[in-house]
Amino acid sequence: MIVVDDALLLAILAEQQGAAEAFLITAAEAGEVFTTGSWFWRLARVVARPGRGALSRALAASSEDEQRRVHNALDQLPAEIGLLSMRRLVPVMAALPGQLNLLTAEAVAAAVVLGARIAVSTASPLLAAAASSVDVGIDVVDFGS
Amino acid sequence: MAISTGDLRAAAERARAAASEAGELRPARIGKVTTDIPEAIRAAIREDLASGAYQKAAQDAVAGDPDLAQG
Numbered sequence: 001m002i003v004v005d006d007a008l009l010l011a012i013l014a015e016q017q018g019a020a021e022a023f024l025i026t027a028a029e030a031g032e033v034f035t036t037g038s039w040f041w042r043l044a045r046v047v048a049r050p051g052r053g054a055l056s057r058a059l060a061a062s063s064e065d066e067q068r069r070v071h072n073a074l075d076q077l078p079a080e081i082g083l084l085s086m087r088r089l090v091p092v093m094a095a096l097p098g099q100l101n102l103l104t105a106e107a108v109a110a111a112v113v114l115g116a117r118i119a120v121s122t123a124s125p126l127l128a129a130a131a132s133s134v135d136v137g138i139d140v141v142d143f144g145s
Numbered sequence: 146m147a148i149s150t151g152d153l154r155a156a157a158e159r160a161r162a163a164a165s166e167a168g169e170l171r172p173a174r175i176g177k178v179t180t181d182i183p184e185a186i187r188a189a190i191r192e193d194l195a196s197g198a199y200q201k202a203a204q205d206a207v208a209g210d211p212d213l214a215q216g
Contacts, residue, residue: 007199010190013180014180014186015179015182016187018191029176029177031172031174034172038212041213042213043203045203045213046203049205049206051202051205051206053189053196054188054192054196055199055202057189058185058186058188059189062185062186066185066186069182069183072181073180073181073182074180078178078179078180079172079174080174080176082170082171082173084160088164091159091160095153095155095156101212102212103212112153113164120215122200127215
């Protein structure tokens with residue numbers, strides 16, 4: 001089981017076919033991928049906010065119908081991606097050692113409950129330390145590979 | 146009050162049991178993830194993920210919200 005961050009969730013939703021994403025696609029097909037509400041929320045914030053990247057430019061150049069299709073695809077988490085509710089996670093988050101922010105506590109608690117590893121696109125010292133303290137493994141996926 | 150490993154283990158076991166009973170330890174559906182995203186947008190997403198532009202946009206989108214910082 002793998003708990004993925006917002007960037008990796010985006011790669012799965014956009015059906016990216018690169019070498020870096022191959023194991024994620026395979027894992028998702030096998031029902032082995034979860035994300036968290038915080039990471040899903042981060043992705044929604046990025047999509048809702050015009051930026052300067054290629055995605056923003058491509059969306060701006062798209063028809064209304066294409067824009068609607070993209071927002072529908074990214075706003076509705078597919079049933080093939082798991083998401084544990086705060087009803088389950090908050091007691092575990094409260095028992096984690098240290099002072100953690102919401103994103104970190106939710107991710108580590110989800111991994112603990114699922115017996116999962118965490119996969120992220122960017123190394124995070126805070127997340128790495130929190131995960132290590134409870135023996136949760138972290139994989140950093142390099143999209144440039 | 147300090148949190149012990151035993152407290153964490155007990156909380157995790159309770160959460161796992163409740164999630165299992167509710168069928169939440171697996172996604173609701175098993176199979177290939179498919180979405181209706183046009184190819185031009187998929188290419189743009191690929192570019193933003195590879196260049197780090199997505200990750201930068203995510204940092205900017207949650208700036209000032211320490212609970213969503215992946216620091």
